[in-house]
Amino acid sequence: MADYDLIVIGGGGAGLAAAAAAAEGGCTVLVVEAEERIGGSTALSDGVFNAAGTSVQRSLGLEDSTEAYFDYYMTLNAWRQPAGLIRSFCENATSTLEWLMSLGVEIPARLVHKVKGVVYPCSAATPGLYAAGVEWPPRGHIPVGGGAAYTDVLYQYAGSKGVEFAFNTRVQALLSEGGAVTGIEVEGQPIRSHAVALAAGGIAHDKDLLARWFPDALAGYEDDYVPATISAAGSRGDGLRLAEAVGGLIEGVNCGLLGSMAYFPRTEVKGFPGYQPTSLIYVNQTGRRFADETAPYAVMPGLIKAQGGLVWGIFDEAARLRSDPTLSGYAQGWSPDFVLAAVAAGDIRSAPTLAGLAEATGMDPAVLEGAVAHYNEDLGTGVDRYYLRSLDGLYPIASGPFYAFQYRLCNVGLTGAGVRIDAQGRALDPALNPIPGLYAAGESGAGVLGERYVGGGNAVANALTMGRVVGQTVAATVREHEVEAA
Numbered sequence: 001m002a003d004y005d006l007i008v009i010g011g012g013g014a015g016l017a018a019a020a021a022a023a024e025g026g027c028t029v030l031v032v033e034a035e036e037r038i039g040g041s042t043a044l045s046d047g048v049f050n051a052a053g054t055s056v057q058r059s060l061g062l063e064d065s066t067e068a069y070f071d072y073y074m075t076l077n078a079w080r081q082p083a084g085l086i087r088s089f090c091e092n093a094t095s096t097l098e099w100l101m102s103l104g105v106e107i108p109a110r111l112v113h114k115v116k117g118v119v120y121p122c123s124a125a126t127p128g129l130y131a132a133g134v135e136w137p138p139r140g141h142i143p144v145g146g147g148a149a150y151t152d153v154l155y156q157y158a159g160s161k162g163v164e165f166a167f168n169t170r171v172q173a174l175l176s177e178g179g180a181v182t183g184i185e186v187e188g189q190p191i192r193s194h195a196v197a198l199a200a201g202g203i204a205h206d207k208d209l210l211a212r213w214f215p216d217a218l219a220g221y222e223d224d225y226v227p228a229t230i231s232a233a234g235s236r237g238d239g240l241r242l243a244e245a246v247g248g249l250i251e252g253v254n255c256g257l258l259g260s261m262a263y264f265p266r267t268e269v270k271g272f273p274g275y276q277p278t279s280l281i282y283v284n285q286t287g288r289r290f291a292d293e294t295a296p297y298a299v300m301p302g303l304i305k306a307q308g309g310l311v312w313g314i315f316d317e318a319a320r321l322r323s324d325p326t327l328s329g330y331a332q333g334w335s336p337d338f339v340l341a342a343v344a345a346g347d348i349r350s351a352p353t354l355a356g357l358a359e360a361t362g363m364d365p366a367v368l369e370g371a372v373a374h375y376n377e378d379l380g381t382g383v384d385r386y387y388l389r390s391l392d393g394l395y396p397i398a399s400g401p402f403y404a405f406q407y408r409l410c411n412v413g414l415t416g417a418g419v420r421i422d423a424q425g426r427a428l429d430p431a432l433n434p435i436p437g438l439y440a441a442g443e444s445g446a447g448v449l450g451e452r453y454v455g456g457g458n459a460v461a462n463a464l465t466m467g468r469v470v471g472q473t474v475a476a477t478v479r480e481h482e483v484e485a486a
């Protein structure tokens with residue numbers, strides 16, 4: 001005898017969407033959340049949601065389609081993701097976004113990004129629509145209030161549909177009978193259900209799981225290195241472990257987003273030091289440029305990985321002194337004192353000449369000098385001859401001393417290793433058969449998030465969309481069983 005139709009493990013974006021959709025379909029639902037409140041990483045996020053063919057795009061006169069999104073998604077991921085699942089994701093993302101807006105999430109119909117211009121990460125302070133990756137037309141929908149807007153709206157809605165919540169309760173075992181998942185065990189007590197949805201987020205806080213499933217996050221670092229992560233505390237890999245224990249197919253090596261950042265392991269950072277100077281170039285270990293330095297964070301990690309995982313940012317004394325705290329965001333630059341503190345700590349190398357800087361960093365002096373010379377010459381013509389970076393507002397790298405800092409893959413943004421799901425959100429076994437009673441969504445489910453993050457909004461869209469799909473699938477399955485039993 002089941003206590004609930006559906007038990008959802010995790011009250012983040014995927015879990016709340018699953019719970020709300022299942023309850024909307026007539027199911028009884030319990031959400032079990034390890035922390036003291038709902039939200040997870042979803043509530044911390046900027047809330048960018050990737051979707052195509054939406055009413056927001058149409059209001060702006062932008063023509064788009066889920067077919068175009070599917071093609072873009074599969075091409076960017078070199079067709080490594082399962083097409084059936086990605087088709088479902090791309091199609092359901094649109095209806096999920098419209099559903100969320102109908103429940104009260106507000107996404108203003110305005111472009112909040114320079115059209116086809118320099119790409120900077122967005123901020124939730126600017127709700128609207130922006131090109132979140134390398135796509136066109138823009139697909140990154142930013143809600144008023146960031147990611148918490150979704151979780152707040154869904155929590156209210158789920159509550160109004162009778163969904164029950166248990167907080168401070170970390171699920172550590174599933175009930176399994178005859179190959180089917182039949183509920184959960186909490187503190188030795190069974191709670192039975194027709195279906196269980198794994199929506200417990202990712203693995204960012206578990207170094208052992210990262211070593212197995214996200215080796216890029218640890219590659220090239222010392223043994224005692226612990227990668228920084230922005231993920232919520234609940235991202236401990238429980239979804240992956242629970243699925244593995246009942247024979248789920250675990251996939252998703254290096255999937256998710258490993259963010260590139262200036263790497264300052266030794267510098268004491270008091271508060272936010274500002275952003276790195278814009279008048280810089282990135283070069284690889286030989287001293288050669290390899291990309292447009294303003295490439296979106298969707299593609300930059302792959303470009304850095306292709307250079308061996310470590311590149312250098314090169315700037316000059318004028319850039320250090322140009323920092324202006326009265327400017328906002330990227331225009332501000334690191335404070336001059338911060339740069340000197342990082343030099344003293346050994347995180348930024350410095351030398352009076354470029355040849356000296358090359359020696360201090362192990363680069364080829366002629367290659368580094370050539371890279372800087374080309375950059376300076378290109379400022380004169382206005383065209384970045386090799387990588388087509390927009391050079392507007394940039395200054396030459398010409399006055400010593402010169403500086404180099406490591407720009408590395410050093411922040412686990414989100415992970416995509418978990419139990420492989422199908423187009424309906426059902427968890428699969430190694431023979432690609434659904435495990436009866438088990439579903440997964442968000443970072444706990446593998447297949448949607450690939451090695452190539454398609455752009456800001458990929459992960460929130462995945463969590464909310466596949467969560468809702470799970471809720472709908474469970475509701476339809478429970479109805480079928482009721483009809484059969486009648």
Ligand SMILES: Cc1cc2nc3c(=O)[nH]c(=O)nc-3n(C[C@H](O)[C@H](O)[C@H](O)COP(=O)(O)OP(=O)(O)OC[C@H]3O[C@@H](n4cnc5c(N)ncnc54)[C@H](O)[C@@H]3O)c2cc1C
Pocket residue numbers: 009010011012013014015032033034035038039040041042043044045046047048049050147169170171172199200201202230231232233234235236238239413414415441442443444456457458459460461463
């Ligand atoms: C600061 C930040 C900004 C981001 N910005 C964006 C963005 O703008 N766009 C985008 O697409 N992505 C963004 N991301 C990533 C995105 O937010 C996440 O990938 C996505 O929201 C994950 O949703 P989820 O439901 O899978 O996990 P979560 O939202 O993390 O929810 C998982 C929940 O499960 C709970 N849980 C874990 N284990 C258990 C257990 N054993 N028992 C019970 N409960 C458990 C956790 O406590 C948590 O509440 C951002 C992430 C962060 C942290």
